[in-house]
Amino acid sequence: MLTEKMAELKHRLIESATLVEYMIGKSVKGLLEKDEKLLKEVIEQDEPKANNFDRELDELCTVLIAQFEPVAKDLRTVLMILKMNKDLERMADHAVNISESGLFLIARPQLNPLEDIRGMAKATSSMLRNSIDAFIHEDARLARDVCEHDNIVDEIGERILAETTSFIRGEHDGVKRSLNLMRIAHNLERIADISTNICEEVIYIVEGKDIKHHKPEDPGEPEPGKGI
Amino acid sequence: MEQEIIIQIKGANSFYGPKQILRNVTLNIPVKTVTALMGPSGCGKSTLIRCFNRMNDLISNFRFEGKILYKGIDLYAKDVDITDLRREIGMVFQKPNPFPKSIYENVAYGVRIQGITDREFIDGVVEESLKKAALWEEVKDRLYESALSLSGGQQQRICIARALAVKPQVILFDEPCSALDPIATAKIEELITELKENYTIIVVTHNTAQAARVSNYTAFLYLGDLIEVGPTSRLFTVPQDKRTEEYLTGKFG
Numbered sequence: 454m455l456t457e458k459m460a461e462l463k464h465r466l467i468e469s470a471t472l473v474e475y476m477i478g479k480s481v482k483g484l485l486e487k488d489e490k491l492l493k494e495v496i497e498q499d500e501p502k503a504n505n506f507d508r509e510l511d512e513l514c515t516v517l518i519a520q521f522e523p524v525a526k527d528l529r530t531v532l533m534i535l536k537m538n539k540d541l542e543r544m545a546d547h548a549v550n551i552s553e554s555g556l557f558l559i560a561r562p563q564l565n566p567l568e569d570i571r572g573m574a575k576a577t578s579s580m581l582r583n584s585i586d587a588f589i590h591e592d593a594r595l596a597r598d599v600c601e602h603d604n605i606v607d608e609i610g611e612r613i614l615a616e617t618t619s620f621i622r623g624e625h626d627g628v629k630r631s632l633n634l635m636r637i638a639h640n641l642e643r644i645a646d647i648s649t650n651i652c653e654e655v656i657y658i659v660e661g662k663d664i665k666h667h668k669p670e671d672p673g674e675p676e677p678g679k680g681i
Numbered sequence: 682m683e684q685e686i687i688i689q690i691k692g693a694n695s696f697y698g699p700k701q702i703l704r705n706v707t708l709n710i711p712v713k714t715v716t717a718l719m720g721p722s723g724c725g726k727s728t729l730i731r732c733f734n735r736m737n738d739l740i741s742n743f744r745f746e747g748k749i750l751y752k753g754i755d756l757y758a759k760d761v762d763i764t765d766l767r768r769e770i771g772m773v774f775q776k777p778n779p780f781p782k783s784i785y786e787n788v789a790y791g792v793r794i795q796g797i798t799d800r801e802f803i804d805g806v807v808e809e810s811l812k813k814a815a816l817w818e819e820v821k822d823r824l825y826e827s828a829l830s831l832s833g834g835q836q837q838r839i840c841i842a843r844a845l846a847v848k849p850q851v852i853l854f855d856e857p858c859s860a861l862d863p864i865a866t867a868k869i870e871e872l873i874t875e876l877k878e879n880y881t882i883i884v885v886t887h888n889t890a891q892a893a894r895v896s897n898y899t900a901f902l903y904l905g906d907l908i909e910v911g912p913t914s915r916l917f918t919v920p921q922d923k924r925t926e927e928y929l930t931g932k933f934g
Contacts, residue, residue, distance in 0.1 A: 454870065454871060454874055454894060454895075455894075515918050516914040516917070516918055519893065519914075519917040519918045520893040520894060520913060520914065520917055521893070521894055522890055522893075
């Protein structure tokens with residue numbers, strides 16, 4: 454009963470994650486390969502599917518809590534799946550933003566070789582993939598690894614920001630293109646950030662530990678009754 | 682897709698002497714689903730479930746008005762054979778009530794009273810029924826021991842096997858877990874969920890969590906009125922009637 458329902462819920466979340474991962478890959482590929490069709494597919498076909506997953510998973514979680522009153526690890530899993538669902542829905546929106554800016558950029562002469570965008574997208578996709586793998590295999594170690602890799606994406610993002618700022622200064626013509634490049638970099642950075650959120654959620658499922666907003670050395674509040 | 686309805690309750694009123702218990706209850710029971718009848722004590726849920734196989738006939742001052750159609754046949758019509766009816770619509774009670782006989786004889790009972798004596802046939806029915814009741818593995822080596830030697834949960838599953846042996850279409854469960862511990866309860870609930878693949882199940886329970894776990898549809902009764910009925914997933918998340926909401930959130934009952 455509850456076991457089957459939990460398995461179904463996890464399965465649907467993984468399906469949704471697979472779609473979002475595909476959308477992000479497609480939005481960057483569309484930009485790099487100047488493929489208008491791919492970019493339009495993300496906006497017109499994939500996003501409505503992602504929205505359906507969002508609604509369906511919200512409902513599945515609500516009904517499961519109401520009917521089966523999950524506790525302990527089951528409760529942690531349902532609560533975190535609700536959050537991951539929100540995370541995935543946001544990521545799908547970011548993929549749409551990237552596709553929109555991609556459509557603007559591919560219709561115009563290229564400002565720069567886009568190598569940093571390629572590198573940033575690769576690192577971001579790998580973080581997302583690992584965060585979902587960590588969820589599937591309940592692997593808290595992998596989840597922690599992903600959280601530690603967020604700075605790679607941040608560093609490339611900083612570089613893109615500096616480069617595009619210099620474009621804006623030097624070439625009046627390129628302002629709009631530069632802003633769109635920045636938008637793409639920003640959206641990739643958000644996807645990377647949200648991947649770390651998913652990993653924090655996985656750690657909470659597996660270990661019951663909340664590592665959000667905590668520095669690694671933060672010992673947290675002592676539990677009542679301990680050390681008396 | 683419209684679901685096939687196996688039992689239709691139309692304007693059911695019932696009385697014990699001058700006291701009215703059910704008030705104009707109209708309800709459809711879809712085939713091969715679990716329908717839970719839920720409500721606080723005195724709401725009429727047990728009276729209603731006992732109307733489905735006319736168990737209330739045994740109470741001298743009981744009176745029923747309205748119609749209950751089983752596959753279109755009026756259960757309260759004069760020419761209905763109650764023994765046939767109870768074979769089609771079996772019942773499992775609150776307290777496990779195996780006969781003081783062997784495990785084998787408990788399950789074989791319903792077949793024997795039909796006059797069947799073919800040993801091989803009866804052996805087959807006993808094995809099949811115990812398997813369907815998820816009890817075969819636990820009792821196959823002790824079929825001739827007394828059913829009273831079993832645990833409460835096993836005794837309840839014997840009663841389920843006994844009901845299944847006469848090949849019913851509908852099984853009524855009247856608070857089937859109220860005398861059982863949590864583990865035995867979980868087994869019965871799991872069994873109910875499995876049985877709905879082949880049988881129509883109606884469960885009376887005052888345990889709202891149990892109604893939520895096992896049923897596809899839930900009907901909420903209060904003071905003899907059917908307040909609300911609907912898919913369990915909907916009723917437990919967005920009940921339409923304020924009284925259902927208040928009952929589910931523990932404000933009364």
